[in-house]
Structures are given as C-alpha cells and as structure tokens.
Amino acid sequence: MMRASPARIVLFVVSALVLVYLILPVLIIAPISFSSARFLTFPPPSFSLRWYQQYVSNPAWMQATRVTLTVALLTVLIATPLGVAAAYAISQSKLRLMRLIHMTLLLPLVVPIIITAVGIFFVYARVGLVATMPGLVLANVMLGLPYVLISVLAGLQSFDPAQEMVARSLGMNRLRSFFAVTLPQIKSSVVAGGIFAFISAMDETIVALFISGGQYQPLTKRMFTALRDEIDPTIAAISTLMTAASFLLVLLATSRQGKKT
Amino acid sequence: MLALVSPALLVILMLIVLPVGWLAWQSIYHDGFTLENYRRVFTEDVYWRSFALTFEISLAVTLIALLLGYPLAYLANSLPKGWSILILSLVLLPFWTSVLVRAYAWLALLQRTGVINQFLRYLDLISEPLALVHNTFGTVVATVHILLPFMVLPLYATMQKIPDDLMQAGASLGASPSLTFFRVFLPLSLPGVLAGCTMVFVLCLGFYITPELLGGGRTVMVSMLVSRNVELYNQFGAASAVAVVLLLSVLAIFFIVSRFISLDRVLGQK
Numbered sequence: 001m002m003r004a005s006p007a008r009i010v011l012f013v014v015s016a017l018v019l020v021y022l023i024l025p026v027l028i029i030a031p032i033s034f035s036s037a038r039f040l041t042f043p044p045p046s047f048s049l050r051w052y053q054q055y056v057s058n059p060a061w062m063q064a065t066r067v068t069l070t071v072a073l074l075t076v077l078i079a080t081p082l083g084v085a086a087a088y089a090i091s092q093s094k095l096r097l098m099r100l101i102h103m104t105l106l107l108p109l110v111v112p113i114i115i116t117a118v119g120i121f122f123v124y125a126r127v128g129l130v131a132t133m134p135g136l137v138l139a140n141v142m143l144g145l146p147y148v149l150i151s152v153l154a155g156l157q158s159f160d161p162a163q164e165m166v167a168r169s170l171g172m173n174r175l176r177s178f179f180a181v182t183l184p185q186i187k188s189s190v191v192a193g194g195i196f197a198f199i200s201a202m203d204e205t206i207v208a209l210f211i212s213g214g215q216y217q218p219l220t221k222r223m224f225t226a227l228r229d230e231i232d233p234t235i236a237a238i239s240t241l242m243t244a245a246s247f248l249l250v251l252l253a254t255s256r257q258g259k260k261t
Numbered sequence: 262m263l264a265l266v267s268p269a270l271l272v273i274l275m276l277i278v279l280p281v282g283w284l285a286w287q288s289i290y291h292d293g294f295t296l297e298n299y300r301r302v303f304t305e306d307v308y309w310r311s312f313a314l315t316f317e318i319s320l321a322v323t324l325i326a327l328l329l330g331y332p333l334a335y336l337a338n339s340l341p342k343g344w345s346i347l348i349l350s351l352v353l354l355p356f357w358t359s360v361l362v363r364a365y366a367w368l369a370l371l372q373r374t375g376v377i378n379q380f381l382r383y384l385d386l387i388s389e390p391l392a393l394v395h396n397t398f399g400t401v402v403a404t405v406h407i408l409l410p411f412m413v414l415p416l417y418a419t420m421q422k423i424p425d426d427l428m429q430a431g432a433s434l435g436a437s438p439s440l441t442f443f444r445v446f447l448p449l450s451l452p453g454v455l456a457g458c459t460m461v462f463v464l465c466l467g468f469y470i471t472p473e474l475l476g477g478g479r480t481v482m483v484s485m486l487v488s489r490n491v492e493l494y495n496q497f498g499a500a501s502a503v504a505v506v507l508l509l510s511v512l513a514i515f516f517i518v519s520r521f522i523s524l525d526r527v528l529g530q531k
Contacts, residue, residue: 007439015336018329018409019351025366025406026355028376032369086269093262101266107277109528112467112511114484115504118491119280122287122501142276145269203359206469210491220361227365227474236369239362246357 033236051237068218072201075140080194083148091156121210131213144197155189192253288501298502319465326412334416356410367403395477412457419453
C-alpha cells in the first residue's frame with residue numbers, strides 16, 4: 001500500500017499544508033501574548049508578561065472571568081444530571097414518543113445559534129431575565145445538554161442493561177441499582193459529557209452577546225466588544241489561557257474515555 | 262421513564278422551542294396579522310442581497326472545505342492507526358478552541374500589519390500590504406478553518422467502513438490505482454461527502470462571529486441582518502422574519518438530505 005507514487009507524494013504535501021492551516025492560528029496566539037510590543041510584531045521583540053499583568057489587574061476582566069467560571073460551573077452542575085436522566089430514559093424506553101423527544105433534545109445543535117440567541121432575548125425581555133445570572137446559566141444549560149446526552153448515550157450503548165436487571169432481581173430498587181451498578185460503569189462518559197458542557201459554556205459567545213449585560217457579562221462578550229474596537233494584546237493573553245484550559249479539559253475527558261474502552 | 266426525561270425536555274422547550282415559536286409569531290403578528298415583514302424580506306434589495314451572499318459564501322466554504330478535507334481524511338484513513346489518530350487529534354485541536362479566539366488569531370495573521378503581510382514584505386514579495394481581511398476573503402478563510410473538522414470527521418468515519426478488500430479486488434482485476442479510486446472508493450465515500458457538506462453548509466448559513474469580526478462591515482451575512490435589525494434598528498418583526506426564513510432553509514436542507522442518508526450520520530452520532 002505504501003508506494004511512493006507521485007499521487008501519494010501530492011497527497012502528503014496537500015495534507016501537510018492543510019494541517020498547517022488548521023494548527024497555525026491556534027499556535028500563533030501564545031507568542032503574541034508573551035510579546036512586549038504594543039502592536040503586533042512578529043517575531044515578538046522580547047518576552048514579557050505585561051499583557052497577563054494587564055489582564056489580572058483590570059477589574060472588568062476579572063469580574064468577567066468570575067462570571068464565566070460561575071456560569072460554566074453551574075451549567076455543568078445542572079446540565080449533567082438532567083442529561084444523564086434523559087439519556088437513561090431514552091436508552092431504556094421503547095416508546096415511539098421517546099424517539100421524538102430524543103430529536104427535540106438535540107435541537108440546540110440544529111437551530112442556528114443566532115436564531116436561538118435572538119429568540120431567547122425576546123423571551124427574556126418579557127420575563128426580566130436579560131442581564132441576569134440565572135438567565136445566562138439557563139441558556140447555557142440548554143446549549144450544553146446535547147453534549148451530555150450524546151456522550152452518556154454512547155456510554156450506555158456499551159453497557160449491558162441485564163446487569164441492572166440482576167441487581168433489581170436481587171432486591172435493589174431501580175434508583176439504587178442505577179447508582180450502584182449502572183452509574184459506575186458509565187462514569188467516564190458522564191464526566192466527559194460534563195466537561196464538554198463546561199467548555200461549551202466557557203466558549204459561548206453569541207447568546208451572551210444578546211442576553212448578558214451590566215456586571216453579568218462573561219469573558220467572551222467583553223472580548224468580542226474589545227475586538228470590534230481595537231486589537232489589544234490583552235485579548236491574546238486571555239485567549240491563550242482559555243485555549244490552555246480547553247485543551248487540559250479535553251485531555252482529561254478523552255483520557256478518561258480512553259481508559260474505558 | 263417520561264418523568265426522567267421531562268426536566269431536560271422542559272429546559273429545551275422553554276429555551277429553544279418557545280423562543281423560536283415566539284420569533285415565528287412575532288414575524289406575522291404586530292397589532293394584527295401581517296405579512297409585511299415577509300414582503301420586505303423577499304422584495305427589498307438589502308435582504309435579497311444578504312441571502313444571496315450568504316448562500317454563495319456557504320457554497321464556497323463547503324466546496325473549499327471538501328477540497329481540503331477529503332485528501333486529509335483519505336490520508337488519515339490509509340495510514341496505520343497511530344498516525345491516523347495523530348492527524349485526527351490535530352484536526353480536533355482547533356475544534357476545541359473558542360471560535361472567538363480563532364477569529365482573533367485570523368485577525369492577527371491577516372491584517373495589514375499582521376503576520377502574513379509582514380512576512381511577505383520581509384521576503385520582498387510585496388511592497389504594499391495585501392488586503393487579506395475586513396472583506397469576504399478573510400471571512401471565508403476563517404470560516405473554512407472553523408468548519409473543516411465538521412467535514413473531515415464524517416468523511417473519515419465513512420472511509421473507515423470501506424473494506425480494503427474491495428480496492429485489492431479492483432487491483433487484482435487489473436484496474437489502475439486511480440481507476441479503483443474513482444470507480445470504487447470515491448462512490449463508496451459519497452455518503453460521508455454528503456454528511457460533511459450538509460453540516461458545513463448549514464452551520465455556515467447561520468455563522469455570525471467570523472463575518473462580524475472579519476468581514477469589515479461589507480460582508481453582511483443573514484445572521485448579521487438579524488442582529489442589526491434587533492440591536493441597531495429595533496426592527497423586531499423584520500429580524501424575526503429573517504430568522505424564520507433562515508431556519509426554514511436549514512430545516513429544508515436537513516429534510517432533503519434525510520431522504521438520502523440518515524440524519525444521525527450528519528449529526529455525528531451513528
């Protein structure tokens with residue numbers, strides 16, 4: 001299979017270029033964030049942490065960071081149990097209605113996010129949830145649910161429900177048998193789903209643009225506004241930190257999944 | 262079982278079904294029923310041009326993503342397991358970086374004083390910086406970058422299921438490698454092509470962050486029409502009508518595609 005035919009060489013070169021195109025923008029941020037220059041110069045003239053200092057010493061950025069972390073954490077704490085319960089019900093039930101419910105729960109992946117954002121904005125405006133913490137958390141729970149659902153459903157697929165039947169025939173009730181037998185075996189997919197919901201909430205921008213405001217603006221909204229005005233390397237510092245956080249979390253999620261299979 | 266699923270269902274109903282329904286209602290009702298908003302969307306130039314531009318950009322992005330993604334998926338499929346995992350990890354690396362962060366990265370790369378212009382001037386290839394961003398070009402470059410993983414993953418998943426024996430059978434019957442590729446491999450990979458193209462096209466139709474930040478105000482995609490009608494002009498009825506037309510386009514595409522391949526495949530859960 002591995003002949004070095006001309007076609008194969010072209011394939012390698014094209015693929016290498018595509019990979020560079022994919023990776024370069026992700027890697028370019030970190031050197032910019034460690035540069036001492038006010039304006040973008042590449043390569044950076046000298047190493048400095050001034051943009052990180054600027055980020056940490058700015059109360060507005062710090063407040064936004066607190067909002068983002070709080071929202072992401074609350075999103076995980078709410079979306080994970082809801083998603084696990086729904087995934088369990090969907091995998092156990094043979095009702096036709098359940099198929100419809102399954103599709104409905106995946107709607108956040110199908111409806112263009114700009115439409116969701118504007119729709120939520122109109123509804124929130126009526127009920128007074130615009131620029132509030134509960135409003136922001138609820139919207140992110142909705143957006144994160146499909147990730148938990150998909151991950152846990154995949155985990156449940158490789159789980160043999162007969163084991164739970166055995167536990168129940170030995171006298172455990174349904175709830176106890178779920179926690180004692182099923183949950184430990186799908187734990188890694190639950191954790192992975194929760195991590196994906198966290199990343200989704202941390203990165204979410206468009207809904208936040210419409211519904212967040214005042215002191216409850218997440219990082220992404222402040223970054224977006226700042227990017228429209230001028231390109232401040234402080235954003236490179238924040239971006240580097242966000243990217244590092246995402247990668248660590250994904251590594252955590254996938255290594256756990258890897259352990260299982 | 263229904264009790265278990267109801268909390269999640271409630272969240273989805275309240276936060277996506279109700280809001281979208283609200284949009285639909287608002288697009289036809291304003292002190293009485295009216296189709297005025299739809300008349301505007303379908304007859305006024307601004308709206309028409311934006312829809313046309315959005316479909317053009319989405320088509321271009323989809324084709325470019327296919328051209329870049331197919332060779333990559335093909336290579337990953339033909340290499341030993343370790344290498345293909347490495348390639349797929351590199352494809353997924355940007356996938357887990359915030360869209361906003363990547364838009365910023367492309368600004369840093371493409372702007373007049375950006376990395377690419379500085380590099381080209383350093384090499385004396387250009388004397389004036391090229392206008393690489395704040396236009397449609399910059400939007401397309403960054404959008405393809407963000408959507409490429411949605412093309413590569415379904416392609417790779419489909420190629421994995423094509424048995425190697427078929428290619429060997431083709432070769433043993435005397436077909437050249439290119440003939441076996443075009444007559445055997447390519448047709449069998451078409452479901453993956455369709456799944457990838459659908460996802461990329463549909464996601465691109467509703468894209469907001471990259472055209473807003475990299476389009477320089479001239480590339481007004483439909484999503485920006487929606488947001489401007491809300492934020493700048495307070496034209497809630499018009500914004501809702503645009504949103505409804507966009508959503509119906511997306512649903513129509515999913516419906517048409519579902520006649521050919523399973524939607525589970527498009528949404529990436531086999």
